[in-house]
Every structure is written in structure tokens, then in C-alpha cells.
Amino acid sequence: MFVFLPGFRNFLGNADTRFLLGLIGLIVGISSGLTSLALNFGLHHFSTFFSRYSDHIVMIIIPAIGIFLTVILLKYLIKDFGSHGVPDVIYAISLKGGKLRFRSFYSKLLGSLITISTGGSAGPEAPVAVSGAAIGSNFARFLKTNETIRIAVTGAGVAGAIAAIFNAPITGIVFTMEVIIGEWTSLFMLPVAISSVAGTVISRMFNGNQIPFEHRLFSVNIYDILASLGLAILCAVSSILFIRILKKTTSVLAKYFKNDLIKSLAGGAMVGIIAFMFPYVRGEGYDFIREIISGKYQAEFSIVLLIVIFKIIATSLTLGSGGAGGVFAPSLVIGSTTGLLFFSIISNLVPQLHINDSSLFSLVGMSGVISGTLHAPLTGIFLIIEITNGYDAILPLLLVSFLTSTIVKQFEKHSIYHHELIKKDFLHRPRTDGRILTEIKPMELLEKDLITIEPNLLLKEIIPVIQKSTRNYFPVVDKKSGHFLGMVYFHDLKDLIFNNELLNTLIVEEVMHTDLSTVSLSDNLIDILKKFDTSNSWSLPVVENGKFRGLISKATMLDLYRKELKVQTDY
């Protein structure tokens, strides 16, 4: 079979781009769908094994052991440690042309299997999304496609995985476009949609077409819609708390525990204690959501409030101490409990108000918190519609999702996935200044058609050079060593060269500028532009290991900048 592979690759190499994208999307969708099923299957079986002992005191240390093993596995065995996963994918798509390591395919998957099944509070969606992305990326690399296709296919992997894990094809597409790729272009839509469909089909073939979170039917009235304005505020508070506590916990844990293994044990132990008091914060929490949505779970206002807070803390501890997993499922748990909390507040304050039951508000709350933490209202809306079959709740869903994400953006400028990337300057969406400046390499701007002169020449002797050159500046280079010494500007010479005495007495060394800032070809353009600003000049000499290589000028940069912008624009 492998004999045909090179031929297959050649065939694909010259195939129409859209056909190629569709075909790869299909293959990637099927693979990532299977991956996602595998994780689900594994989680289900491991969790039932541990849940038998859920009341036992030994459960306090089980999460610690789980996170400890995860760290050992990821850091020492697979050597793929750090970050939650999804930011890695966004970074790869934004700056590395979709390039992901092959080990990302299984590392987070295995890690999250251990972390979540032992009771760590985290979600399996992000690991599955990372695996899907790694499948797509490495398949594209195998086919030696160009970067645009690789990015599209990496996105397709995410879509297929998310679609398969939730049995939710639209959510797969919307999540990929809104959060991962960040732009809605037709070229990307095709493979993403096909992969999403393929992933869903795979999921239905094995699990049947089941709705993960079934709920009762309800009809939404005007009071519900008015009440959802209040819910939006509460969801925003939960989201902001979640984002901030996660950030804070991660930095505090990293500050106090220099050793990753000790950190994992300490963090895990705290998770264990919380989970022992509130078993509902354990794992990915799907069962708990099911109970809330179906209305089976009812509790005191204070208990619900504590669950919201401790779920946030447990998730932050799990992820901050090195556990593998994502924030997607925890956001759903936090959202549904926030909805429940809101319902109990309203029904206590104004019992005569004819609002719907808690089920509706937990449902809308899930969408609200997803929209808030991920800054992705469309993902929240479509996810809830698909996983709960809850189109009847569309009006409060729309309202709460968009309101929450707008409110959260006022306080937290970047989503839970993006803030780390933004801080490291790793997120450059297409057609932004940063993206263009990181894509253009200084090599592309290098102007070499300059005539160099020697420092000990008389001014008279460089007149022919000036006449011959099309430039107004002349780099001075030492003849023996080839080292760059300075620049002579025609501008300075204007007053001198009409004076015969000066022409015969002054030498180049006396009129050259030496206090110049120089740049190197390994600098990035953002730094080079800063040097332009600070030195207030229009062109800077490029010097590599003391040797003069050429010149970079602002005029050339503007020209190429515009062309790059045009090429990145899809008219």
C-alpha cells in the first residue's frame, strides 16, 4: 500500500485547492472523530471505576496522585508539558503556519484521561481539540501542502473533534471559526464543515444520535426574557471570577512551588479536599450538568453558591498544578450552577414572578459562561442549542450570550485562551499590523545595490562614486577586514564638494557618521521599526558580524507592507 503513497501525494499536489481541502477535511474529520470517541470511552470506564469509592476518605489523595502521574507522563515521558492545549493550537495557526508536533496528538489525550478520571476538575474538550488539530496539521505536513491549507486542515481537526465529542456539528464549525482560526473565510469554511460532519457521523455511528443533556420542554415568556438580563450580569461575574482566579492560581502555584512534582501533589491535595466536601466539582462534571438540566438537582442557595466558587477554585488548582484538560466542561458546570443560583435568588426575592423553572436558567447560564470565558457568544449559543435540543430557549440564549461576552470584555480584555498568547505577543490575526510585520522577513527588504567606499579616500576621489551611484548614502567599509565603519551622506557633502580646497584635503573618515544604529537580519521587523523611530532615520544599515550586508529603508518597507496586506486580503 505504501508504494502508492508518493503517487497519491503527487496527485494531491496538483489537485484543485478546494477539492484537496474537502478531501483532507473528510479524512481528518473521521480520524479526529474516532480520537474523540476513544477519549470519551476511556473516561467513562475509568471514572466508573473510581466513582465506586467516591465516599471513601482515600479519594482525598486520588486527584493528587492523578495530577502527579500526569506531570510525570507529560514532562518526563512524552516531554510535552505546559499550557492548556488550545492556546498552543491558536498560536500554531496564528504564527507558525499551523505547524504542530505529532506528539500533541496523544500527549494531552493521555494526560487528561488520567487527570479527569482520578477526579481532577477539567474538561476533555481541549485535549480532544488539540489531538484533532495535531492530526490535521501532521497529515497536511505529510502531504507537503502549503501553509494556508495546513492552517485550514488544522482547524478542520479541531472542528471534527469538538463535533464528535458533543454530537454537535454546528458547534464544531463555530468554535473553530470563532475561537481557533479567528476569521470567517470561505476557503477555511469548507474543510472545517466537512470535517465537522464527518466527526459527527462517526460519533453517531458508535453512540447513536443522542442528545447529551436532555431537558424538559418549556415555553419562554416575557418575564424569562427580562430576568435573563439579570442572569447575564451574574454569568459575567462568574466568567470574570473564573478567568481571574485561574490566572492568579497559576501564578501563585508557580511562585511557591518551584518543583513541578511537588506543585502537582500540593495542588492535587487541595483539589482532593474540595472534591471530598463537594463531590460535584469532580471530573468533567457532565453527570452533574445532566442532573441540573433535568431539574433533579435542587439545593439551598448557599450550597449552590459554594459549588460555583469551589468549582472555579478546583478547576484553577487542577490546571494550575499541572493537570491536563480544558476549561470548556468546567465552564459548562459553572454556567449551569450559575443559572441555578440565579433562579434561586429570583424565586426567593420575588416568589410571585411567573418565571420558568431552573432548567431554563441553567441552560442559558451555560451559554452565558461559555460566551464570557471564551469571548465566543456564537459558540455558546450553538453549543447549547445542539447539546440540549433547546431551540425553544433561543431568545434568552441570544440575549445572555451576547450581553455576557460584552460585559466580560469590559473587565477582561482577552479570553481565557488568548490572554497568555497576547502577553507573549503570540497572537497575530491575519491582516493586522503585527501579523504583516512578523511575516515579512528583513531579508526581503535588504537593498544591496550600494557602493562602498574606504575610510582613507580623499573627498575628491569619491566624486566619481557619487556620480555613478543612484543613492544618496555611501557605506564606509574597512578594506582589510571588511568591517562596517560608518556612513557618508551626500546631504552632508553638498556644502563641501563645491570647495576645491576641502575637496583635496578632507578624507572620508572625517565626514562619515559613526553613531548609527544598525540592524541585523535576525531582528524582527517590529524591532527594526522601533529603531527607525528612535533613530529618526529613513534607512538603517544592516550589519552582520561587523560586516556590511546592505540597507533597509522605510520606503521599501512601505511598498512590501502594502503588497503583503493586499495578498493577505481575500477580496
Added chain:
Amino acid sequence: MKVNKKIAFKKYLSQKEVAQLLDIPEVTIQRWEHQGKIPFKVIRKNIYFKTTDILNWAKSHNLPVKPLDSLSVERKTTQYSIRKAVEMGNIYYDIEGNDIFSVFSNALGCLSFLTANDKEMLLNELLYREELTSTGVGKGVALPHTRKTFELKLKKPHIPIFFLKNPIDFHAMDGIPVFVLIMLFTTTVQDHLKLLSKIGFLLQNEEFIKILRERNVHRNLISKISEIEKASGHF
């Protein structure tokens, strides 16, 4: 820069040709290939760009494209030496006339590469130019010129030299009567400026002036120009 003249009729372009067509560094074209931003075909592991694909792509991305035929005529300016231009223009002796008008009309009458209409137009223009300031640059030499010569659509610059039978007053700065006209027929602004500055350089050479004064024969004069041009190196 050597470019295939038939680029307009080529079905496929090389990377270098695409770079020239779009006026973009080759390194950038290479990066665009890797990133999949520019359409290309791979034929036996070599990269080719289909001309129509590239033109459509550039149009759809609003990128400026150089006219295809301009690629073949790149940098033909400034390649002409004065020697060649003088050979094109030829040297004429004993031009009659007692004032600027008659001298000009007689001189233009000698030129076979001009039509009657051209001659009339140029005569007016040259006289008009002379009214602004004298083109007598001193030492008995005048450089009558007008930018209207661009309209003649000459393929190469011509510099005819006319020796006058009787030196006439040209209102030159040094007051010396003019005995020789060096007329400039150029094709572009660049040519015009370049050749003008070169002639200026020639006229600084005392030996050259001496040879002009002797009204030397055609061959000697040309070889002297050639000699000075070569010696100065940067021409």
C-alpha cells in the same frame, strides 16, 4: 538585467520573472509559495507559474503588475555614450549664416533624420529657448537644445555637431563668438540630463576645445571624444 523579450507570450513564468513582473523580491515570492498565497504548479519537482494564473491572481488582490512588454526594455537609458550619439548625429562643416536664426535653419536643414515639419517646429523651439537664456556655454561653443526632441520618437539620442563658417555672436557669458554648435536630440529626460552633463564634462577638457578649434576632421574628433570618455572611467 536580461529578460526574455517574449515574456508576454510565455505560458509559464519562472520565479525570477514573477518577481520582476510584480516588482517584489524573489525571497518574498518564495515565502508566498510556502504559505500558499500565490498560485503555482509543480512539474517534475520544479516550480512554475502559469502566466494567466499570476495575472488573474494579481488582479484579484489588487497588486500592481508591470506591463509585460516593459520587462524587456528595462534600463536601456544612459547606455549611450557621446561617441555613439555623435556618430548617429554626424558632423557638418561650414554652416553658413550671420545670425542665430539663419545658422539654426541652415543647420537643421542638414539633418536627414528630420521631416520638414519637425524642422520647422524645432527651429521655433530652439529660438524660443535661446530667448530665455543663451546656450552659448563659453569658449566659442553653443549647446542648442530643447526638450521637444522627445516628441520626435527617436530610438537613440543623436548629437550632430555643426562648425560654422563665420563665428557669430551668441550672447554667450564670456562674449566669445560661437564657432561650433553641439545640438542635442534626446529621447528621455534621463538621457537628456545625462548627456548634457557628459558634454559639460567634455567641454572642461582643454584639449578637446583645442581640437574643436582646429575644426578637425571627422575621424580625429570622434576618436578624441572616445579617448576622453574612456579615460574618465565613470562614463
